[in-house]
Amino acid sequence: MLRLTFTSVPYVTVTSAEYGTRELQDWDCVESLDLSLLQSTLQHVKDHGTLPPDTFSKEDQNSVGDSHVSADILAQYHDEVRAWLASIPGAGTSNTVRSVTIWIVDGFLLYPDPAARSPAAAQSPSRSQLAQLHHLTSTLFDVKLFLLSTRDQTLSRRAGRSGYVTLEGFWMDPPGYVEDIVWPNYARNHSWMFVDRDVSTNTIDPDRVAAAGIEVAPGEGQLGMKELLDWGVETLKKRIKSAFEAES
Numbered sequence: 001m002l003r004l005t006f007t008s009v010p011y012v013t014v015t016s017a018e019y020g021t022r023e024l025q026d027w028d029c030v031e032s033l034d035l036s037l038l039q040s041t042l043q044h045v046k047d048h049g050t051l052p053p054d055t056f057s058k059e060d061q062n063s064v065g066d067s068h069v070s071a072d073i074l075a076q077y078h079d080e081v082r083a084w085l086a087s088i089p090g091a092g093t094s095n096t097v098r099s100v101t102i103w104i105v106d107g108f109l110l111y112p113d114p115a116a117r118s119p120a121a122a123q124s125p126s127r128s129q130l131a132q133l134h135h136l137t138s139t140l141f142d143v144k145l146f147l148l149s150t151r152d153q154t155l156s157r158r159a160g161r162s163g164y165v166t167l168e169g170f171w172m173d174p175p176g177y178v179e180d181i182v183w184p185n186y187a188r189n190h191s192w193m194f195v196d197r198d199v200s201t202n203t204i205d206p207d208r209v210a211a212a213g214i215e216v217a218p219g220e221g222q223l224g225m226k227e228l229l230d231w232g233v234e235t236l237k238k239r240i241k242s243a244f245e246a247e248s
Helices: 035-048 071-086 125-140 152-160 176-194 206-211 226-245
Strands: 012-016 019-023 144-146 215-216
Touching: 012 176, 019 176, 035 125, 071 226, 152 176, 176 206, 206 215
Parallel strands: 144 215
Antiparallel strands: 012 019
16 A cells, blocks of 8 residues: 655644644645655556555554454455456466556545646645646546545544654644544545535535546445445456456
């Protein structure tokens, strides 16, 4: 799993009834991302199927908790997908299945508003960066998956994490960070995907996401990890099958 690379993380001033006015580092905005490095890394992955030799991951140092998907279930998936691949013309046989490499890019901001690419929006530095990010994901991602989360779910899941390993050390969310930084950023950057641009409804606008080539997980954020894994595997299988058919 390749995580977005952080650069100079900006400070913002936020105000809430519970915590008052204070300055916090905003790790969840487009300005905190090194988009040039992200682009070169993704392009190398797409061209060579591997990370650049000078790139390393720190994600295995983070505590992620129980995924609620057992090793036995994962082994079952392995066997079922291998048998499925062998059944596709051009993919191989049961003894020599063609290798398929899948890279998963997990990020808090992968699908910015396509309108950020408009000439008027490009006048704003942050909108210009959002436009650059939109271009990256539009041209370098073969499959775009989106998992919904409500505000309460986001607060609960984030509160259950001990913190994050960063290139500079270890980051722990300050009090009120999710309420005053994470969720407002999510709502602002993803409102375009929702009916009436209202994230609180958790109701996706199917035409907008379809036009952007985004596959949205069913269940409106209420499905468990096993059900989401089922959906993700089936979605990827469709993409893999179409790729093999195109080569035939």
